Amino acid sequence: MGRDTRRSRLVIVALLIVAFTLITLDYKTGRSASGARGVVHSVLGGVEDGVTTVTRPIGRTASSLTHPNRYHDRADRLAQENAGLRRQLADNAEIGRMSKQLGDLRLIADKGQYSIVPAKVIAVGDVTGTDWTVTINAGRDDGVDVDKTVLNADGLVGTVSSATAHTAVVRLACDPGSRVGARLERTQLLGAVAGGQGPSALTFTLYDASYRVQKGDRLVTFGSMDYVAGVPIGVVTKVTDVGGLSRTAEVKPYVSVGTLDLVGVVVGRPATDPGDRLLAPQPVPPPPAAQAPAAGTGAPTTPGGAAATPTNPGSPPASAPVAAPGTGPTRPGQGGTG
Amino acid sequence: MWDIAGSADTLRARTFVAAVTLLAVALVVQVSIVARLGLPGGRLDLVLVLLAVISLIEGPVVGSVSGFVVGVLADLASSHVLGQSALVMCLVGYAVGLVMDAAESSVAVPLSAIGGASVAGTLGYAATTSIFGAAALTGGEAVGRALAAGVYAVLLTPFLFPLLAAGSRRLSGRPRQSSGRLRRGAR
Numbered sequence: 451m452g453r454d455t456r457r458s459r460l461v462i463v464a465l466l467i468v469a470f471t472l473i474t475l476d477y478k479t480g481r482s483a484s485g486a487r488g489v490v491h492s493v494l495g496g497v498e499d500g501v502t503t504v505t506r507p508i509g510r511t512a513s514s515l516t517h518p519n520r521y522h523d524r525a526d527r528l529a530q531e532n533a534g535l536r537r538q539l540a541d542n543a544e545i546g547r548m549s550k551q552l553g554d555l556r557l558i559a560d561k562g563q564y565s566i567v568p569a570k571v572i573a574v575g576d577v578t579g580t581d582w583t584v585t586i587n588a589g590r591d592d593g594v595d596v597d598k599t600v601l602n603a604d605g606l607v608g609t610v611s612s613a614t615a616h617t618a619v620v621r622l623a624c625d626p627g628s629r630v631g632a633r634l635e636r637t638q639l640l641g642a643v644a645g646g647q648g649p650s651a652l653t654f655t656l657y658d659a660s661y662r663v664q665k666g667d668r669l670v671t672f673g674s675m676d677y678v679a680g681v682p683i684g685v686v687t688k689v690t691d692v693g694g695l696s697r698t699a700e701v702k703p704y705v706s707v708g709t710l711d712l713v714g715v716v717v718g719r720p721a722t723d724p725g726d727r728l729l730a731p732q733p734v735p736p737p738p739a740a741q742a743p744a745a746g747t748g749a750p751t752t753p754g755g756a757a758a759t760p761t762n763p764g765s766p767p768a769s770a771p772v773a774a775p776g777t778g779p780t781r782p783g784q785g786g787t788g
Numbered sequence: 789m790w791d792i793a794g795s796a797d798t799l800r801a802r803t804f805v806a807a808v809t810l811l812a813v814a815l816v817v818q819v820s821i822v823a824r825l826g827l828p829g830g831r832l833d834l835v836l837v838l839l840a841v842i843s844l845i846e847g848p849v850v851g852s853v854s855g856f857v858v859g860v861l862a863d864l865a866s867s868h869v870l871g872q873s874a875l876v877m878c879l880v881g882y883a884v885g886l887v888m889d890a891a892e893s894s895v896a897v898p899l900s901a902i903g904g905a906s907v908a909g910t911l912g913y914a915a916t917t918s919i920f921g922a923a924a925l926t927g928g929e930a931v932g933r934a935l936a937a938g939v940y941a942v943l944l945t946p947f948l949f950p951l952l953a954a955g956s957r958r959l960s961g962r963p964r965q966s967s968g969r970l971r972r973g974a975r
Contacts, residue, residue: 458847458848461853462878465856466875469859470871472860472870473869490864498820501817572820576862576867578868579913580917581866585819
């Protein structure tokens with residue numbers, strides 16, 4: 451193979467030059483290849499959707515086959531029937547799980563008066579594993595567009611960073627490039643939540659240095675052009691900087707990236723002023739709302755805590771009674787997607 | 789040796805097309821299935837493993853070119869700078885291809901080459917990402933994930949390497965024994 455050495459050296463040098471040229475062009479001009487990217491995204495998205503559709507039943511069948519009691523070596527008919535029933539059971543479990551997720555999603559959407567498009571995650575990240583993105587199976591045809599907020603039953607997932615006709619790429623809140631306007635529970639104090647700390651931690655910067663952020667404080671989105679207001683983000687786990695001009699704290703997001711499955715894209719923001727609607731969905735996340743000692747500072751701005759209670763008498767997430775009225779009146783624009 | 793250039797080139801083209809197709813399939817499998825498995829410690833990088841196996845069997849030219857092509861495809865399918873994983877992948881393909889002659893001599897060579905390729909590739913991704921974009925991982929995390937990827941790659945190699953070697957033999961029309969595996973390998 452000695453004869454190949456010179457040729458392979460030439461090849462690798464040529465490839466490196468091309469790679470660096472591509473990098474330079476793309477880095478300098480930003481979105482230079484957006485057309486090609488769109489094509490690849492929609493093609494790969496379709497394939498990924500297909501793969502996910504195919505592999506889910508296979509996974510279920512496999513799990514039904516690995517069950518200890520299998521009767522394959524007995525009568526074939528019985529075995530088939532058995533496998534069929536097991537598959538059906540597994541299907542039912544899957545359907546039950548999915549409907550619970552849908553119900554939870556519906557509940558949070560109703561509390562925030564959001565119009566959402568439900569979608570399933572069909573691919574996680576990219577090949578290199580360095581992109582904090584997921585691909586979902588809803589696209590422009592379903593009303594999903596770039597910069598729409600994405601949430602699931604637990605809270606904020608991210609924003610749509612690109613969309614094709616039937617798929618969309620969601621940039622997760624923990625992406626290093628993600629920056630979300632956030633508001634502390636029960637106050638109007640503003641800050642920003644940024645990613646870059648890995649999947650299970652966010653960095654919260656409070657702009658008002660006079661306020662003491664405390665462990666256990668909860669955050670919701672502030673709402674802006676891109677973001678709808680009031681989506682739960684996470685809970686403060688550690689205050690990292692107590693001096694200086696701003697306060698920073700570590701936030702544990704409500705959404706766990708590893709188990710993302712069903713998400714909702716907010717396609718319609720609340721009709722009323724988001725500034726007043728902020729606190730409506732806030733009691734949805736975990737209960738300990740009672741002890742937020744510094745809540746007094748936000749006395750005029752605490753209608754949420756009070757307003758939310760009469761609407762749902764058992765304010766801890768008692769999902770069954772609240773879900774029933776919640777799911778009844780459907781909102782405009784909630785397109786059903788597969 | 790140039791008298792057989794014609795047939796060698798068509799053979800190389802066929803090998804190359806097969807390699808790129810296989811890697812493109814792995815690309816989709818990686819994001820749709822492997823990434824969702826939630827393996828502890830990090831993730832198996834199927835594309836890097838397959839690329840390393842192909843380079844080890846076919847040499848540096850096929851390795852670097854197919855790595856480059858699939859890298860560009862992966863870049864187009866992601867949101868980071870275009871050409872970044874193409875750079876990493878063609879370097880990995882070339883470097884692994886350089887030890888192809890030693891691959892037959894010992895079992896340790898393919899294992900360490902493919903495991904090393906996964907480690908180096910994962911570190912390369914992390915490095916290029918932190919150079920060209922925002923750093924998605926801290927150094928420690930990147931090293932941990934790279935090591936995990938290497939371990940998974942070593943675990944997978946005993947299955948993939950014979951399979952692809954058989955497929956390559958069949959593609960090049962040099963049949964040997966173990967014909968039972970050929971059909972699956974040639975896919």
